[in-house]
Amino acid sequence: MNADKIAQIKAGMAYEGSRKAPPEGFPALPVIPPRRYTDADFYQLELTHVWRKSWIFAIHGDEVPERGSFIRWNLMGEPLLFVRGNDDVIRCFYNTCRHRGAPVATAERGNADGFVCGYHGWTYSLTGDLVNLRDKRDFVGLDTNCRSLIPVRCESIGRYVFINLDSNGMTLAEYLGQAGVTLNEHRADDLRLVDRKAYHIKSNVKVVLEAFLEVYHIKSIHADTVDRFLDHRGTVINLWPNGHSQMITPRRAERADWVDPGTIGLPLMESADEIVKTTTMQTFFYPNMAMAWADAGSPAMVFWPTGVNTSICEVLWFAPSWGDGPRPAVWDTRFRNFERILMEDVQFQEDIQHSLESHGYRGSTLNYQERRIYQWHEEADRRIGDAVPAQMRVEPVLEPFIERD
Numbered sequence: 001m002n003a004d005k006i007a008q009i010k011a012g013m014a015y016e017g018s019r020k021a022p023p024e025g026f027p028a029l030p031v032i033p034p035r036r037y038t039d040a041d042f043y044q045l046e047l048t049h050v051w052r053k054s055w056i057f058a059i060h061g062d063e064v065p066e067r068g069s070f071i072r073w074n075l076m077g078e079p080l081l082f083v084r085g086n087d088d089v090i091r092c093f094y095n096t097c098r099h100r101g102a103p104v105a106t107a108e109r110g111n112a113d114g115f116v117c118g119y120h121g122w123t124y125s126l127t128g129d130l131v132n133l134r135d136k137r138d139f140v141g142l143d144t145n146c147r148s149l150i151p152v153r154c155e156s157i158g159r160y161v162f163i164n165l166d167s168n169g170m171t172l173a174e175y176l177g178q179a180g181v182t183l184n185e186h187r188a189d190d191l192r193l194v195d196r197k198a199y200h201i202k203s204n205v206k207v208v209l210e211a212f213l214e215v216y217h218i219k220s221i222h223a224d225t226v227d228r229f230l231d232h233r234g235t236v237i238n239l240w241p242n243g244h245s246q247m248i249t250p251r252r253a254e255r256a257d258w259v260d261p262g263t264i265g266l267p268l269m270e271s272a273d274e275i276v277k278t279t280t281m282q283t284f285f286y287p288n289m290a291m292a293w294a295d296a297g298s299p300a301m302v303f304w305p306t307g308v309n310t311s312i313c314e315v316l317w318f319a320p321s322w323g324d325g326p327r328p329a330v331w332d333t334r335f336r337n338f339e340r341i342l343m344e345d346v347q348f349q350e351d352i353q354h355s356l357e358s359h360g361y362r363g364s365t366l367n368y369q370e371r372r373i374y375q376w377h378e379e380a381d382r383r384i385g386d387a388v389p390a391q392m393r394v395e396p397v398l399e400p401f402i403e404r405d
Ligand code: FES
Pocket: 097, 098, 099, 100, 101, 102, 117, 118, 119, 120, 121, 122
């Protein structure tokens, strides 16, 4: 981030901290209809038009560390397989044999020269080509070139691997725009994956992810944790095209020199600028990843729909390498501290889902600080288009506030 940008953010935080009302011209955000969180048909529309047509972060390069490393992956509800080829390129395929659909990789992860289907022995290379099959004489006119594993679009920024289940549409860099630039600026090519953990939550995925799109809740649910060092009223928000956004929350003035005790002694990301060092800067990659940048390693929350009223929240940590030895013990402290905050964040989600399903809920009333939530819904409707039932639509009002360069 250059000096002008840093100065602009600091001025923005000062402005936000001192304003008496939303900026001139900012609209009252229309109420979000509750059925968007409870309706099975709307859930399917979101899966089809949002989730299955987005570039989605899937794995980090460390999960397939060597040539021939593979990992099965199904967080998008499809049986997928990532494999690092002998050319070091990470590819993604359906883990589905072209003969009759058995999985070609049965272990959850491992290392292989290729994949031999366990059912009848069809054999595939690391690049997904069908290279051998038993009793070829019995197949009439079979063109093995047309029986490769079905590929999934897969592109990377540094070691972050994204997929898109839609075979058409823009590239990853075009889709992510400024969010992708930000990812790249933070040593995307050499941060290591420290940990990846999943939490199952009994609510619609939006109920969960919305807790990470605002800091209005800090004074209530994080009174003994985050609120002690962050000043939520100074938060600067940037809304970007395609649903992406950023939120920068200043540290409390009296905590300017505070250092997270869970990070003491860890190697630091030299690329971290003044903003990363002195604020909580969080970038949201639409539709489902929130990365909170920190110089001693950044946590990312990634959210997955598993049903209308169930979801998964994953926490991943990316950090500068500590060398070849075992993971420094301080990481355990850090995970523990973070999990405590996460449990504060998700404590109400199941009850909120019950409210949304009840007759007593008339819709969500959002304020200026919560505008990233409204942006999420507005972007979903933009993509779903006319298929959104009239009574479930959110009116588009944020376009004048989206930053396009
Ligand atoms: S299903 Fe794979 S070889 Fe038959």
